[in-house]
Amino acid sequence: xxxxxxxxxxxxxxxxxxxxxxxxxxxxxxxxxxxxxxxxxxxxxxxxxxxxxxxxxxxxxxxxxxxxxxxxxxxxxxxxxxxxxxxxxxxxxxxxxxxxxxxxxxxxxxxx
Amino acid sequence: xxxxxxxxxxxxxxxxxxxxxxxxxxxxxxxxxxxxxxxxxxxxxxxxxxxxxxxxxxxxxxxxxxxxxxxxxxxxxxxxxxxxxxxxxxxxxxxxxxxxxxxxxxxxxxxxx
Numbered sequence: 367x368x369x370x371x372x373x374x375x376x377x378x379x380x381x382x383x384x385x386x387x388x389x390x391x392x393x394x395x396x397x398x399x400x401x402x403x404x405x406x407x408x409x410x411x412x413x414x415x416x417x418x419x420x421x422x423x424x425x426x427x428x429x430x431x432x433x434x435x436x437x438x439x440x441x442x443x444x445x446x447x448x449x450x451x452x453x454x455x456x457x458x459x460x461x462x463x464x465x466x467x468x469x470x471x472x473x474x475x476x477x478x
Numbered sequence: 479x480x481x482x483x484x485x486x487x488x489x490x491x492x493x494x495x496x497x498x499x500x501x502x503x504x505x506x507x508x509x510x511x512x513x514x515x516x517x518x519x520x521x522x523x524x525x526x527x528x529x530x531x532x533x534x535x536x537x538x539x540x541x542x543x544x545x546x547x548x549x550x551x552x553x554x555x556x557x558x559x560x561x562x563x564x565x566x567x568x569x570x571x572x573x574x575x576x577x578x579x580x581x582x583x584x585x586x587x588x589x590x591x
Contacts, residue, residue: 397578397579399579401582406585406587407584407585408484408571408582408583408584408585409522409571409573409582410582411579411581411582414578414579454521454522464510464527464575464580465512465524465527466512466524466580467524468521468522469521470520470521471520471521473519
């Protein structure tokens with residue numbers, strides 16, 4: 367079945383870059399998403415990438431997609447304390463139902 | 479991006495009562511909405527897909543008689559947790575399907591005593 371995996375924790379110092387990784391199994395994925403969730407809040411879409419792209423950059427965020435290895439990463443440049451949150455990757459396949467499969471989430475802690 | 483609201487944001491109820499959670503798309507019409515459940519420090523688990531004007535499609539293992547979903551209009555879907563028990567305590571999040579992405583509500587924290 368479909369499965370999306372992420373490492374559970376990441377700790378970085380303020381000003382450094384953060385790289386959050388995600389692996390997925392559904393090769394028919396069309397869109398891949400990165401969401402941010404702060405404590406007690408809903409999900410905020412950060413960025414998404416279409417499956418025929420290798421890279422997408424949006425200000426401090428860079429998404430890299432290796433479709434062969436089914437590996438997705440999110441790089442946050444100049445990480446700030448306000449970036450501390452849980453980050454979820456999600457994939458959407460060709461199922462026609464628009465269902466998302468969410469990753470397990472990576473808790474990012476930014477140290478001042 | 480589009481706005482999706484949920485009401486209430488928090489609810490505390492006694493065991494055995496039913497609780498209704500509303501999900502509204504405020505500035506667009508959504509034929510498809512989704513309901514997720516999130517346990518503490520865990521990922522989102524899709525419970526069901528709510529289609530306007532038709533029955534919801536439930537994921538495996540989700541009791542349809544326990545979690546009643548109604549999608550009576552293009553801007554409103556409701557989730558009713560019937561005969562709630564403490565194990566139903568969770569964070570429930572809805573989303574509304576847009577052209578390329580789902581727009582998520584802020585979530586409802588349900589606590590069943």
